[in-house]
Amino acid sequence: MTEVKPPVSTPGVMVLGKVEQVAALVLIGLFVVFIIVLIVLRDSPQWDRLAYLFGGFEALVFAAGGALFGTSVQRGQTLKAEESARKQEARADANEADAMHGRAFADVVRLKHGAPAEGEGEEGRGGRPQQQAGGDTAIAELARMADEWFPKAP
Known part of the structure; x- marks a missing residue:
């Protein structure tokens, strides 16, 4: 036996209950019966009145059907x-987290670029000038990219 779930209520969306659905279906059924009565009574002297009533009833039935x-x-x-909005919100949250990580990384690169290299200014501590120069160039390039991609707030 299947479980009947109540309609999900969403703000701004009208959900018809069982009573309203039954009333709409009954009106549609009565409309069909009314058309059959009009066809059967087309030779009746009261047909003009029935056609007039049919116009008003027709508007009611179309509203119920709508x-x-x-x-x-x-x-x-x-x-x-709503499903699309949830997916986009999750995507935006992931992008926001990535952006925060990128900004943090850019700050670390800027910090490393501005700080003196390890062993710099200390003669005879064993630093190799070629590695330091290459490292400084790489850090300088990363710092330039960080400044370009993540400009500092004014």
């Missing part, structure tokens, strides 16, 4: 939009 079918279409579109 409510019945329109809410199901709208609900489907709303659920798709």
Whole structure:
């Protein structure tokens, strides 16, 4: 036996309850019966009055049909939009975290570029000038990229 789930209420979306759905279906059924009665009584002297009543009843039935079918279409579109919004929000959160990590990395590179190299200014401590120069060039390039990609706030 399948479990009947209540309609999910979403702000701004009208959800028809069981009573409203039944009322709309009954109105549609009565509309079909009314058309059959009009066809059967087309030779009746009261047909003009019935046709006049039919116009008012027709407006009511079309409103009920619009409510019945329109809410199901709208609900489907709303659920798709909500799912898409959730995915985009998760993606934005991931991008925000990546951006924060990138900015932190850029700050570390800037700090390393501005700090004296290890052993610099201390003669005879065993630093190899070629490695320090290459490292400084690489750090300087990274610092330039960090400044370009993550400009400092004014």
